Amino acid sequence: MADKIVILTGAGISAESGLGTFRDEGGLWAKHRIQDVATPEGFAHDPALVHGFYNARRAQAAEATPNPAHEALARLQRDWPGEVVIVTQNVDGLHEKAGAEVIHMHGALDSALCHACGHRWPAPPEMVVGEPCPACGAGAGRPDVVWFGEMPYHMDRIEEHLLTCDLFAAVGTSGKVYPAAGFVEEATFAGARTVELNLSDSDVSRIFQEHRVGPASRIVPEWVAALLRGIPSCA
Template sequence: MDKIVILTGAGISAESGLGTFRDEGGLWSQHRIEDVATPEGFARDPALVQGFYNARRVQAAQAKPNAAHAALARLQRGWPGEVVIVTQNVDALHEAGGATDVLHMHGTLAGALCGACGHRWPAPDEMKVAEPCPACARPTARPDVVWFGEMPYFMDEIFAHLSQAALFAAIGTSGQVYPAAGFVEEALMGGAHCVELSLEPSAVASRFHEQREGRATETVPAWVDEVLARVE
């Protein structure tokens, strides 16, 4: 059966109360991106960066999955072929909503990473500056999130899925952050039908065959209903 590949961005979690770095008044608006989301920023002020991600971790742990997350999990269960969910989000709302095997290309707030040996482990609620790695004991623990200037995770696997997709959907993405913004081109080259679902057209909206504008909690369940109707 045909493979479906879905890319999700911050827009799908916004209705669960998790803001994007373009929102006014949220955590991101209080800091410059280069100070809290780059390796250089972490090197300059690790206390600032750890504090920022500690706050994001608490916020994400309190958030609940919404109807859009639940709909994609329902699509995974109901579609006879493979449904691959790739997310730019570092929350765990897809999994909380019932999705499985989600590819977190930008890492996860729930994880810690050793900057020295690469060991990964579950992050404590509050990571401290110079926190030791449980594997090598060096004081180089950091959030297991991909910062600007770093290579996202699972890229070979993601590109392989895109080349095999019959249907590609981008949900709640801005189309401004690469390499994710280029996924539609990869899917098109593989012959996929491409659909964008977002509050407003993304920066790469013209590359999609169709666009659905509106709140993710409304557009995504309706789209999933249409896709699953093909099975019946």
Template sequence: MAEKIVILTGAGISAESGLGTFRDADGLWSQVRIEDVATPEAFARDPARVHAFYNMRRAAAAAAAPNPAHHALARLQRDHPGEVVIVTQNVDDLHGRAGAEVLHMHGALARALCASCGETWAAPPEMAPGDPCPACERPATRPDVVWFGEMPHRLDDIADHLAACSLFAAIGTSGAVYPAAGFVREARAAGADTVELNLGASDVSPLFHRRLTGPASRVVPDWVDTLLAQ
């Protein structure tokens, strides 16, 4: 039976598409406080500010293009004889635009969510606090993204995939945000081989069996070529 591969991607895979990372020295969280734009409390306190932040991020994501790392993972998913499950912490849509199917554990910039009734729909380019929900018409529209203090999506499905995989890879992740940072432990406990592809060491690098270091646009296509040649 062909091996099952589970891949976790983080902000580092989209950095070369022009989308900033979060926890590097010049990352997004060095420019704006998490507490001001990425928590339910921030949205309750100043929804206009939160919407402005995500409108900016939505525009940046729409203007970006998938890079060779995104395309390589789509190729792996298409050509590998076994199952390839891609889980992303990213809220951009670059994996999908490269042709891959992904599990968005932190939601998606391109979607809107009603905080009142739970309806979701395609987000317009710009959102504002008074926007009505198309289902219940209440002005409770927010970005369909997972904020700090909220539960990520699809955790049960992800746990099942980790328990069944033969190979787990993490690409462009800081290893600082849980529960995603703990996925390598879950995969190892299930007997999977583990590899980290990153620019440098992450908070969980010692937990991986091996590491490939360099820009995602170079190391990911090379790694995919190696896997498909086996």
């Protein structure tokens, strides 16, 4: 039985809660170029556009509720006799709403960051251009979200967990964005078993030892239930 489980979650786990992925047609992302709303250069060029985009995402996430996949992972973290570490690429806060503790490698929509002094504080529902920092007073507030070209948060902690886990699982990830796409290789190198739970194959599916395909709201609760029953083939 696996003592320590590390789980990486991506946008696919939140899709059934009404929060779209990069590739969904008609969603927020489909209306903007990534370089315009998810890069430091985009923010420097048009901060009003970027704030408007993340204000809309923040409002959408605030209305969303966890689905059975989020709830199942929270249950696993609560009931597993060993350690369960959840690392998420998502910024929507749905894991926390379900009762889980997570490592946010890409930041969080409900947090603001001062790019002058590095102070963080709870983001208001509507951030504006020149958002004042409560610590230094500079009008340098931005969404506390990791953009393309920036270093993800907590990488040292994540690396340590990957190198000491017995089971690594990826849920709802595309395998396109690094460094997260390389986590399965690191866990494999460390001797962990690996499983991918996804709606379809990802760019790194071939590296995983086990695959479960289907909607996250179905396959994640099934997988968690099997783990908690102690079925040897699932641990």
